[in-house]
Amino acid sequence: MSGAGREMSTEHELTNPYADVIADIASGARLHYDNPHSADPDLDLLVGDQLYASGLAKLAALGDLEETARLADLISRVAQLYAQGQGREAGGLLEEAERRLRGLDSRPSRR
Numbered sequence: 744m745s746g747a748g749r750e751m752s753t754e755h756e757l758t759n760p761y762a763d764v765i766a767d768i769a770s771g772a773r774l775h776y777d778n779p780h781s782a783d784p785d786l787d788l789l790v791g792d793q794l795y796a797s798g799l800a801k802l803a804a805l806g807d808l809e810e811t812a813r814l815a816d817l818i819s820r821v822a823q824l825y826a827q828g829q830g831r832e833a834g835g836l837l838e839e840a841e842r843r844l845r846g847l848d849s850r851p852s853r854r
Contacts, residue, residue: 760805765844767798768814769837776825776833814840 771794774787781787795818802811817840824833 759845760801761810761844764798764802764805764814765841767794767801768818769841771795771798772818772821772833772837776821776830810844 771791774791774794778784778787799811799814802814817836821833821836824830824836
């Protein structure tokens, strides 16, 4: 990615805190389950847990309890799918959540 692309991505994450949230959660999941050449799998699990917690804490700080519950469920479902040998489906769920949350902003919805 070019320097300009990185700047745009960083600027978007500053204006969309949900992008930072899902980045932490998706990175945590990938450390847990999609890291076959890891030099230290135990450390990866701990760092993955830390990233999960960081993402959920950022989301809770936004006051979006509905999305906090939704992402907690996502983390659980991804773990279940990987345990059942369905890593491709788990990856798809993560990618879907990444696309969805990158489109959100911190304004409360008016339903």
